Amino acid sequence: MPTSAWVMAIAIGIVLYSGLGICIRIAIKKSREQEGEK
Amino acid sequence: MAHRDRWASRQAFIMAAVGSAIGLGNLWRFPMVAYANGGGAFLIPYIVALLTAGIPLMILEYSLGSLFQKSSPGSLHAARPGFEMIGWWALGIGSTISFYYAVVMGWSWDYLACSFGRLPWCNDAQAFFDNLLGLTSGPGELGHISWPALLGLAATWALIYWIIKAGVLRVGKVVMITVPLPAFLLVLILIRGLTLPGAAEGLAYYLTPDFGALTNAKTWLQAYAQVFFSLSLGFGILTAYASYLPKRSDIANNAFITSFADAGFAFFAGFAVFSVLGYLAQSQGVPIDSVVRGGPGLAFVIYPTAMSLMPLAPLVSIMFFVTLLTLGIDSAFSIVEGAVAGLRDKWKVSQQRAALYFSIFGFLVGIIFTTGAGLFWLDIVDRWMNDYGLVVIGLMECIAIGWFYGTGKLKKYINEVSDFRIGIWWDIFIKWVTPLALGWAIVMSIIDDFKQPYGDYPGWALALGGWGVVAAIIIVAAIVTSVRPFRASEED
Numbered sequence: 001m002p003t004s005a006w007v008m009a010i011a012i013g014i015v016l017y018s019g020l021g022i023c024i025r026i027a028i029k030k031s032r033e034q035e036g037e038k
Numbered sequence: 039m040a041h042r043d044r045w046a047s048r049q050a051f052i053m054a055a056v057g058s059a060i061g062l063g064n065l066w067r068f069p070m071v072a073y074a075n076g077g078g079a080f081l082i083p084y085i086v087a088l089l090t091a092g093i094p095l096m097i098l099e100y101s102l103g104s105l106f107q108k109s110s111p112g113s114l115h116a117a118r119p120g121f122e123m124i125g126w127w128a129l130g131i132g133s134t135i136s137f138y139y140a141v142v143m144g145w146s147w148d149y150l151a152c153s154f155g156r157l158p159w160c161n162d163a164q165a166f167f168d169n170l171l172g173l174t175s176g177p178g179e180l181g182h183i184s185w186p187a188l189l190g191l192a193a194t195w196a197l198i199y200w201i202i203k204a205g206v207l208r209v210g211k212v213v214m215i216t217v218p219l220p221a222f223l224l225v226l227i228l229i230r231g232l233t234l235p236g237a238a239e240g241l242a243y244y245l246t247p248d249f250g251a252l253t254n255a256k257t258w259l260q261a262y263a264q265v266f267f268s269l270s271l272g273f274g275i276l277t278a279y280a281s282y283l284p285k286r287s288d289i290a291n292n293a294f295i296t297s298f299a300d301a302g303f304a305f306f307a308g309f310a311v312f313s314v315l316g317y318l319a320q321s322q323g324v325p326i327d328s329v330v331r332g333g334p335g336l337a338f339v340i341y342p343t344a345m346s347l348m349p350l351a352p353l354v355s356i357m358f359f360v361t362l363l364t365l366g367i368d369s370a371f372s373i374v375e376g377a378v379a380g381l382r383d384k385w386k387v388s389q390q391r392a393a394l395y396f397s398i399f400g401f402l403v404g405i406i407f408t409t410g411a412g413l414f415w416l417d418i419v420d421r422w423m424n425d426y427g428l429v430v431i432g433l434m435e436c437i438a439i440g441w442f443y444g445t446g447k448l449k450k451y452i453n454e455v456s457d458f459r460i461g462i463w464w465d466i467f468i469k470w471v472t473p474l475a476l477g478w479a480i481v482m483s484i485i486d487d488f489k490q491p492y493g494d495y496p497g498w499a500l501a502l503g504g505w506g507v508v509a510a511i512i513i514v515a516a517i518v519t520s521v522r523p524f525r526a527s528e529e530d
Contacts, residue, residue: 001238005245008078015085016305020298027291030457031048 042107043205043389045282050210052295055279057217057368058270059300062142062337065224065365068264069308070332073244075260076251081305083252083261088301091475092265094467095432096276096293097460098439101452103280104289109379110274113281114435115524117443123519124434125274129377130511131427132273136373137400138416140198141407143370144190145170145338146362153355166338167413174410177418177499181410188408191401198371199397202378203390206282209375213368220364221303223357224310230354231313240316243326244308259482262475263429268300272428272435275372278379290456311336318344334413337362374400384524414495418503421492425483426508433476440469 045051072080099110106113111125148170167173174181201212231237251257270276280289318340319326331340345355378392385392407416439448445465453459486492491500 001242002246004247005078005242008081008247009245012078012081012085012305016298016302020295020302023291023294023298026457027048027052027288027295030288030291 053213055296056299057213058372061369064304065307066336068304069311075257076248078245079247087261087265091472099276100280103277110277112383126515128274128431132373137403140194143194143366147190148186150359172410177414195401202393216364216368220361223361228310234317236316236320237313240312244312272431275376278376286455422504436473
């Protein structure tokens with residue numbers, strides 16, 4: 001595969017999967033906080 | 039005051055929403071659209087479209103369901119009584135899509151059975167058209183009903199009914215299997231694909247960026263269209279699902295999680311698809327362009343051909359069609375649940391009865407798509423439902439909420455309950471960017487249809503299966519809206 005294809009794959013992968021990971025992490029953190037308040 | 043079903047947990051809701059968004063299109067549409075519109079470079083307009091139209095509209099649909107605790111028509115009615123018809127219109131479009139979506143899933147059942155039994159039409163590209171569909175010469179020649187397709191259709195509706203009849207608690211349990219399973223199987227298919235000769239060439243076709251495509255308006259239009267179709271927007275599903283969340287549940291973060299999961303799956307599916315296409319092209323000694331095909335042609339013609347050439351062909355074939363079925367089933371029952379929720383809210387029928395009537399009706403209507411002309415009608419109806427159905431609904435939702443109900447009121451509620459706050463950007467996207475993008479898509483579709491009739495079908499077929507179906511849905515939506523208005527005393 002050409003280098004440009006690798007770069008695109010890695011860049012897009014980082015954006016999509018890190019975006020998903022950050023959002024899930026926030027959801028878990030907030031859920032724990034809410035459980036703690038109860 | 040009627041009791042409303044509730045998701046067992048936030049995780050169950052997110053999985054159901056992700057399952058609804060991730061469907062057959064993620065596997066057979068996204069990789070092809072990306073390939074045809076700049077390869078890896080297409081991912082740039084795709085992410086822009088996701089952030090500027092997909093996520094804002096998903097936040098809007100979730101917030102309506104969460105705030106008003108009703109299905110799409112009920113929530114829109116609660117926002118302003120005049121908006122109710124938009125909700126019924128959306129459910130009509132979604133229902134119509136479910137009628138033929140179930141037929142496509144029926145083909146998957148047939149191919150799954152074929153993978154076990156090694157029936158003769160399994161590995162022959164032309165067999166899909168000749169033996170399974172009994173394809174005729176055009177939409178005017180119905181031919182005969184395909185019994186395998188009819189049996190597959192019956193199996194699909196029986197499964198949808200069984201899942202939906204017990205409400206969202208059962209949906210929540212089913213999606214714990216049907217969402218992770220296809221992802222896991224796709225990983226196995228990808229590993230198989232990557233170990234085949236020619237895979238790297240296939241992936242190079244998928245990912246090599248052509249940045250020149252970014253200057254083409256069509257690329258951006260395709261990106262917005264793909265995001266919109268993929269996220270289950272405009273069906274009324276997301277509003278119905280969110281209405282089963284306890285009030286004051288998160289909205290904004292759930293929308294981001296659903297959207298990123300959907301996009302991530304589509305991106306990943308492209309690797310599984312193109313690695314196998316690369317292998318097929320090399321095996322047959324032809325350029326990759328000649329084996330690239332989207333839609334049912336990929337799933338039921340190209341992929342089976344490629345799998346038949348592989349070592350461990352039956353195993354890969356079983357994995358592939360289980361992937362298709364599990365990808366499709368949660369999208370299919372989510373559409374039905376959206377419609378059933380609307381019927382329940384308005385007519386107070388039981389979940390089981392509404393699911394039964396809908397499933398029987400869906401099966402009967404679907405029979406038309408199991409005839410020899412079924413594929414032609416499916417293609418026509420699908421084009422109109424997508425380009426003139428869902429997109430129009432999305433546009434009307436943006437105008438109704440953005441310009442008449444007011445984004446401010448909804449945003450205040452969203453920010454009170456969400457894991458993180460949304461800013462002025464959401465108002466701008468809902469009032470300006472998303473409607474302009476969707477309006478532009480509608481205008482471009484109309485121009486295309488004037489230039490060249492879709493698919494070279496005869497005018498009467500396009501009038502009947504395209505505009506005729508759209509008009510019928512609008513008329514039914516108007517009648518349903520007017521026959522028995524929602525009453526304040528009926529609100530949960």
